[in-house]
Amino acid sequence: xxxxxxxxxxxxxxxxxxxxxxxxxxxxxxxxxxxxxxxxxxxxxxxxxxxxxxxxxxxxxxxxxxxxxxxxxxxxxxxxxxxxxxxxxxxxxxxxxxxxxxxxxxxxxxxxxxxxxxxxx
Amino acid sequence: xxxxxxxxxxxxxxxxxxxxxxxxxxxxxxxxxxxxxxxxxxxxxxxxxxxxxxxxxxxxxxxxxxxxxxxxxxxxxxxxxxxxxxxxxxxxxxxxxxxxxxxxxxxxxxxxxxxxxxxxxxxxxxxxxxxxxxxxxxxxxxxxxxxxxxxxxxxxxxxxxxxxxxxxxxxxxxxxxxxxxxxxxxxxxxxxxxxxxxxxxxxxxxxxxxxxxxxxxxxxxxxxxxxxxxxxxxxxxxxxxxxxxxxxxxxxxxxxxxxxxxxxxxxxxxxxxxxxxxxxx
Numbered sequence: 001x002x003x004x005x006x007x008x009x010x011x012x013x014x015x016x017x018x019x020x021x022x023x024x025x026x027x028x029x030x031x032x033x034x035x036x037x038x039x040x041x042x043x044x045x046x047x048x049x050x051x052x053x054x055x056x057x058x059x060x061x062x063x064x065x066x067x068x069x070x071x072x073x074x075x076x077x078x079x080x081x082x083x084x085x086x087x088x089x090x091x092x093x094x095x096x097x098x099x100x101x102x103x104x105x106x107x108x109x110x111x112x113x114x115x116x117x118x119x120x121x
Numbered sequence: 122x123x124x125x126x127x128x129x130x131x132x133x134x135x136x137x138x139x140x141x142x143x144x145x146x147x148x149x150x151x152x153x154x155x156x157x158x159x160x161x162x163x164x165x166x167x168x169x170x171x172x173x174x175x176x177x178x179x180x181x182x183x184x185x186x187x188x189x190x191x192x193x194x195x196x197x198x199x200x201x202x203x204x205x206x207x208x209x210x211x212x213x214x215x216x217x218x219x220x221x222x223x224x225x226x227x228x229x230x231x232x233x234x235x236x237x238x239x240x241x242x243x244x245x246x247x248x249x250x251x252x253x254x255x256x257x258x259x260x261x262x263x264x265x266x267x268x269x270x271x272x273x274x275x276x277x278x279x280x281x282x283x284x285x286x287x288x289x290x291x292x293x294x295x296x297x298x299x300x301x302x303x304x305x306x307x308x309x310x311x312x313x314x315x316x317x318x319x320x321x322x323x324x325x326x327x328x329x330x331x332x333x334x335x336x337x338x339x340x341x342x343x344x345x346x347x348x349x350x351x352x353x354x355x356x357x358x359x360x361x362x363x364x365x366x367x368x369x370x371x372x373x374x375x376x377x378x379x380x381x382x383x384x385x386x387x388x389x390x391x392x393x394x395x396x397x398x399x400x401x402x
Contacts, residue, residue: 055200056190066191074196076204097189102252103206104397105188 024052024100026108027078033110040087040114046071046080046096052106053099054080060093069094089114125394128184133390134177135213137383139244140265142170142220143237144273147266150234151300152274155293162280164225167233171221174240178213209246216240241266249398250315257318260311267308268382271301275379282372290368291360298353305346312342319398331396338388345381348374 030045031037046054053076057069071082085094092114097107149156149163182201190197202210219236223229245251245262274297281290316339320332352374359367 053200053203055197056194058191068191095191097191099189099200099206100252102249102397103209103247105185 024098024102024106025049029110031112033112036113036115037087038114038116038119040085041112042084044082044085044094044110044112046082046110048078048098050101051076051078052101053077054096055099056095056097057082058095059085059087060095061088062090064088087112087114089116124184124188128181128188129390129394131177131181131184132394133387135174135181136386136390138170138173138177139213139217139240140269140272140386141276142167142174143216143240143266144269144271145170145276146220146233146237146273147270148273148277150230151270152277152293152297155289155296156277156281157285157289163277166276168221168224171217171224171236171240175214175217175221178210178217182210205247205251209243209248212239212243212246216243237269238266241269248393249319253318257315260315264308264311264315267304267311270304271308272379272382274301275375275382279372279375279379282368282375287360287362287365287368290371291357294353294357294360294371298357301349305349309346312339329396329398331392331398334388334392334396338385338392341381341385341388345378345385348378348381352378 025048027047027049028045029047031041046057054071057071058066059069060066069082069085071080073080082094085092090113092112094110094112095107096110097105100106145163145167185201185206186197189200201207216236216239219232220240221236223232223236242262244265245258245260248258248261250261251258278290278294278297281293285293316335320329320335352371356367356371356374359365360371
């Protein structure tokens, strides 16, 4: 192999070795996990660092049966909104699951505490 | 955790069946002149591998749906089958079906090779490498196809140890070794480029659990390559001695090489199920 061929091959390989795109991870939620709220929020925002497909959100609250929450959009997106989650007083755990861009299932929890009389953020 | 373990097991079965089945088809096509009348058992192996690959792909889909929600919901099936994941699943099922239907016979070789190509291409459609870009996805498919050919060739050579005389066996292994220089070389280059794209050494990514498991996989592949070199340069010349015991030694050594490749597949299934290239240190 000549030096020129080696150079061309190396240049082609270097094109492939671009920095890898980020794996789908939770970027932020609004309200943030761990927030203490005076009342149930009107909506909960879930934002990923890259497009993912949110597939399930359930809320588990003390003394309540597990409840599924509706969210939108239903397709792949970076940002999802849960409207009127109707969280009860006390600790609420919102467990979410999603399909990452690389085809892997990912998931996590958002803890929101509703405490009437708590200062508004 | 239990569901993740089952997912890893299903993945291991897909890897093993796809590489053994498609790899045997590729090796049979490329080494047919040196194989003589050996491939009698090749169609059976291809057929069984295709069946296991299809069943494992279906099981992996069911497990994915279970991991995406709480209870079954038809929309989860849509999510699992949508996008590139669905395309990869379709390629696996179609590839396995073609491979199984055309497992035997010379006339059905084009169909068999198409099935093998579809099955192996599925690994470049979705996953960590594919998520990084089309180029790394393509390289991942090349890496897997070359590994499949290697495994398929070893399975055929292992069978040949029982059916061929030592001179014919030596000729077969020499032809395999010449082709392996390029095919396994391509596997190594493609693997290194994909690994470099996923794990950036200059960002100290080698300290992550993903990178450590990747090194474990590379160690297994390195051991298999060392054993391959031993077979080629130490045992094959001994096959020329008609009264020797090199055939038995070669069979045992090839069996060990196949076992090492099996360990590499296990490490890959573990790596791709439990780790991400972008996890924290």
